[in-house]
Amino acid sequence: MASQVRLRLLPSARCLFDEPVQVKVTGLRSRQVVTMKARSTDEKGVEFSSSATYRADGSGEVDLERDPSLSGPYNGVEPMGLLWSMRPGTLHKRFQKTKSLNPHVVKFSVHEVEGEGRMLAEATNERLLIGDDVTRLPIKEGNIRGALFTPPGRGPFPAVLDLYTLGGGLSEKRASLLASRGFVVLTVALYGHDDMPKNIKVVHLDYFEEAIQLLKKQDKVGSKGVGIISLSKSGDLALSAASYLQGVDATVWINGCSANTAFPLYYKERQIHPPLLFDISKMVITESGAGMCKHVTNNPLAEENRDTLIPIEKAKGHFLFVASEDDLNWDSKAYVEDMVERLKRHGKENFESVCYPEAGHYLEPPYGPYCPSSLHGMAGIPVMWGGEPRSHAAAEVHLWQKIQEFFRSHLSCEATRPTANL
Known part of the structure; x- marks a missing residue:
């Protein structure tokens, strides 16, 4: 019964x-x-x-x-x-x-x-989405708008800057879950959040420099440098931060681009990279009405686009490159191959890479619903993200542990660092 x-x-x-x-x-x-x-x-x-x-x-x-x-x-x-x-x-x-x-x-x-x-x-x-006794502090300091998550206990803890979303609001999920696993995490918005502009025409690397400094001065932070975790468009911003800014010891790049995309990038009031642009005419519309834009992005290795490439060979920290081979947003695997080849050519060994054969674009913390298609903020229409659901889900489980291991390996903490009395 x-x-x-x-x-x-x-x-x-x-x-x-x-x-x-x-x-x-x-x-x-x-x-x-x-x-x-x-x-x-x-x-x-x-x-x-x-x-x-x-x-x-x-x-x-x-x-x-x-x-x-x-x-x-x-x-x-x-x-x-x-x-x-x-x-x-x-x-x-x-x-x-x-x-x-x-x-x-x-x-x-x-x-x-x-x-x-x-x-x-x-x-x-x-x-x-947030563990017991993890603290959440809304951040509105200087130019920075975001949220800071701190694990319970005295620490010291490694510090991570989360660039999950850089427009249309603030996503806290990945940051709060990483904090629940023992990291001090600051997640920031670039526009479209709180009192920030709804849209932007340029990106200033100074904003991320300010965020790194804010994160490093937190009482429970024990790592000398910080880690950065990114996804999609924020991947190229993470590469730029690692290449140009001090104090970035570990960078996780997930399904992004090896060149600066969409917006001109400025630092100290000077443009350091023009944007790699897109050719929307190359988008293929599927029967469902969603577009496939894997080949819409212009080739960053073409001579006319060389100035958009980010000089990752200048970076002093370590990289974890993550590519989904069935990413339909852009050719993430090809970008990884380019970056690995460039670093090797410069005698660098400060990287590791992982590719997931049947995973799609949105690799997130595990056990959420797989997303085959949704609205693309820049394209303005629904697009296909790629991936076979079962393989994509397995990739998320594997990657989530890989990310934590990578950060713990490269963000060593000073065990004797004093902790402020609360």
Whole structure:
């Protein structure tokens, strides 16, 4: 009977966003076939959902860590498949969860396959974006607008500047989760947030220099230099910061470009790089109405675009280059190959790279809904991001650990550094 069926989330129904949970059902009939579902609503009010069919064992149990899906968006054993396979009810929507204080709430349920699919049991998974006792401090100091996340304890902790989003608001998810893993993290906006301009025509590297100095003076920061983590357009800004500014010891570049893109880059009131531009006529519109813009960006290695290339050979810190081979936003893998070749040519060994064959553009902290397409801020239309969902989800799990290991390896802390009394 339905009253005997129980759906449990182990070890707890409350966890961090980047932590797996064991989804387990008991009290079913022996070998009963059921539909497992997950549903959630993001902070924009968009509903996401997923479902897959499972068969109970002889004891009437379904364990997603053990049992294969029989049908649905994935086949085989995928313990977190119901989370990453959630899709929006509306086409071309990306899962939006940017505010760290609001948890990602997922309703898991188990349903009969027969008849009207009656729900047999339900459980709520509260997936926190910020760990217990991690502090969040809104930053409005000098030109900097953002949020600072600090782990609990005396420290000292390594420091990271998160350039996740540089327009249209502030995304705190990655920063707050990194802080929950033992880093002091400052995430900043460049425009479109708080009292900042809604749009910009140029980017000033001085802004990131100011952010680095603000981060380094925090009481619990123990690393001599800071790390920078980026994604997409912010990748070239991270490269520029590492190449021109003091105090950048470790840079994570994820699916970006090797040249300065979109906006002229200034430093000390002087333009240091013109923008690498785009040829929108090269965009291919798919049947879904979304564009594919992988080949829209002009070639940075062409002679006329050489001034846009960022001189990463000048950087004193270490790089982690991350490329998705099925990135449909631009040719991230080719940019990595260019940067690796350039560094080797200059006798540099301060880098490592990782490529994910079937992953798409948006590599984020793991266990969020995979996004095949959504609105592109610059293109003004929905675009395809690429990736095979299952492989993309696996890449996010692997990369998240890789990022933390990279920063811990290259942002060593002074254990004897005094900590301010709070």
